[in-house]
Amino acid sequence: MTFREQLQAWRYNLVPDHIIGEILTKRWTDNAIPFIALVIVVASFGSAIPGFFKLYSLQESTRQLGEFSLVVTGVTVVMLGGGIDLAVGSIFALSAFSAVSMVFIFETPVWLAFAASMATGATFGAINGYLIGFLRLRAFITTLVTFIIGRALYDILVVKFGSKIQLSMVSSDTWDFIGDGTVLGLSVPVLSAILLAIVTHIALTRSRPGWHVLAVGGSRRSAHNAGIRVRLTVFMTYVFSGLCAAAAGFLIATRLSGAGPGTGHGLEILALTAAVVGGNSLGGGRGSVVKGMMGAVIVLVMTNGLIRLGYGTGTNQMVLGILLAVAVTIDIRWLKNRHKVLNEVYVAPVYLRMGEAPSAVPGSGTPYSLNSHLSSAAHIGLGEVEGPEDVILDRDDHLYCGTRHGEIVRFFAPDYTRSEVFAHIGGFPLGLAFDRDGNLITCVGAMGLYQIAPDRTVTRLSAETRRSLTSIVDDARLRDPNDLDIAPDGKVYFTDSTKRYDAHEWALDSIENRATGRLLVYDPADGSTKTLLDGYRYTNGVTMAHDNKSLFFCESWACRIHRYWLEGPKAGTAECVIRDMPGYPDNINRASDGTYWMAWLGMRTPSFDLSLRHPAMRKRMARRLPQDDWLFPNINTGGVVKFNDNGEILQTMGDLTGLAHPMVTSMREHKGELFIGGILNNRIGRFTVDGADKTWTSNDAYWGAAK
């Protein structure tokens, strides 16, 4: 190995490039920018303003923050639903006025004042909600206008009743406690803001109405088509926002015991800026309460800090304007380009030097040398099936295969000219196996492990395993279940080929060549799924050894076969039994003579082997070239290989004409014949094996003769 290659190996195998792409797929990355902004703002103002972190100063500013957070939470929910609410500024002021006038003019108890506040908020919210939700007016302009109306109303009321309120002699302990007191060192506004944030967060992420809000914001039309009452949902978001603003208004009323002309002035643009700066998307669907809270802290610390630093009139507006413009622009650009960035960085190839393989050239004399035996196979279902990745036969000799349409198709014995859809599952059914009771178990690409009973009822057995500790993207979900086999005790051993890509992106996985394949076991006794082995390059075929003490599984992109021991001294460990094959192995199944059949989905090529030693080139290729131009494993020639328990290759059969079976992904021996499937093929092959046991069936071999 040259020094340059060694450097490449270190660079691409030790530096975890793939983590960047995986982190970018996480929704919380949206939080990163506002969070960094938050830290910077708090740190810089905290150090610039003496006494910023003093208890009293925090007490006062957090009271204000609590009230503001309430408003921002409401605005956030409206924005998540695809709207915007500027009327909060006047709702806030009006409900503060309602509370104050109830207590100081009408001398009612505090709870009634609170009720009056909330009623004000609900009424205004309902008006907004009706106009925007049901009349479908533009949210921005409509709430802007209701904001001015509310403000005009408020100005009139303050002028009329302001002096009456100031002259009132009423005092109330409850009122003063809400305004001044603390519980456990926290003031009422802070407590209520935290409480509301938690409740709203849970409601948004874990309740039906919350999901409806997010769905409506994400895509109105889809939400409508899904049966969500879009207009009502939008209406409710405005009512909620009105209530939040009203609660905040009530709190400031208790804090200031009055309502002046300045109450809630400029609040609408503050709240809007906070919600946007926190990272909530305009147009809805993306965002969270936490983002709103972060934005609230950023905006409030900044504006208060500027005032306390003594900057003159207008500085606040200037900073707010810049903040709003920058935040909105970043939001729009990020939303537009996020998937492009992701595409650029997600594929992170690793370095691999494949071992020298014995030749497979026809007539080369090695056990791997290819021929055209399979071209003489008879065909079943030519042009009727698409993508029979695996084939299997039942005790009545009927033939089953999966198709790319998500169906299990059954061909009827003996001539296999008639067929029916045995069951529809969805996904892409890949590996197949019959259990002791004649249930058909299948690995469904992108879905999981499924069982089809003889009466055609489909049951999901497993779709996830335990999440690994170091995972960034949740690897509990089975992304690409590929092949399975069943032990005598009923446990299902199966492979999940990759954690990085979906089943149909297997070509990308081969280009990246990262070892993320797994071997798993499903235990029907308790329904649990466990990961046995992890970190293989595209685990694929699985079969139980004839003595059931071990199983064989293959690692496609590394061209290796491993044996995993179930019992005996090596139980729980795997050893490599065949390495450096000239072809990419796929499914493995038992043969009648005590050996095993293995399918080759394609042949190694010197060019792709070379590219595996040049990760940078593969990264560039995946990034810059269209998919059609990618260099990936040659799948134009495959074959069927027979090997024994010792890992010795006994026989190789191929189809060099490339007409009938260029790519082979599975083969199943049944009564002296081999049934051949290919994931990209349009037929099932039927090939008579010389010297095979004409009575042998896999069902008998696994579960004993039929009763």
Add this chain to the structure above:
Amino acid sequence: MDIGPLSNLKNLNQERIVLIVAVLIFVTASVALPGFLSAPNLIAIVRSISVLGILALGMSVVIIGRGIDLSMVAIMAMSVAWYLQLLGNGVPDHTALLLVLAGVLAIGLLNGFLVAYADVPAIFVTLASGSFVFGYVRSQLISSDAVPVPEGHWVALLGGLRFASIPVEVYLFALLSGAMFLFLRYTKWGRYVYYAGDNPIAARNIGIPVRPMLVLRYVLAALISFVAGLLTAASLHSINTRVVNSNLLYDIVLVAVIGGIGLSGGKGGVRNVLVGAALIGIMLNAMTIIDIPLLYQNLIKSTILLFAIIVDGVLNPRDEQTAQQGDI
């Protein structure tokens, strides 16, 4: 069958309704309010709506192109305040004018760039830029809320200019209306404004330079704001930057929307601005004569604006097919 009235009803679009309402108010006020129909009062009406109308012309070009410019009042007040401050500081007139014009152009370009090329919704861009312009000029460039016009400066003389006892801003409003009418009606780029407002994607597909034109509209609105600001300063002999926090901005939108310029773009023209401005001018004048306090006038105006928007929303429902993401 008498279908005459029915077909007449169908011809009642918003512009005609508003015109009829304006005439009705005018007639009622003429009969009921003493002094309403006098020549000085009529001149006062026309004068009061001139600045508003000029601003509404700028706003309507933007709205027809499916946008909105909430920074107009800030640009209007702050550009002139800066200009007067520079003059007050002894900067030569042409230098000051060039500086301010450059600033106005820059804000117009910035608005246009963010809307056209960064795809940020106009309403956010202009809200932010308005706030920025006010804050920046107020905190960095001028020293007090109100800036007076220097004695004997041409702006002050402009305020006193009369032709046939009609103030000059009325002529300017008429002139700008005429120019805007010709631009929108008879020039290629004027027609393009309608196409781009009606369906921006289709306009782009047929090869109209949609994005540069968007920028142009915001620049135009900024320049018009500056002119309106000069006129305001001319008649008041000073500019008060607190006008940014007033309801003037909503009055502008009110004039445009109530005249029948749909907020969804592609509809309306100069005639609608004139009708809207007439209605608002007559109404404000009547309310002042009846002696309704300013606070109540605000309430009444904003309620009318709400109804205008509701009517607009019902008449020109939003087109989900051509609506943009975040176009709220």
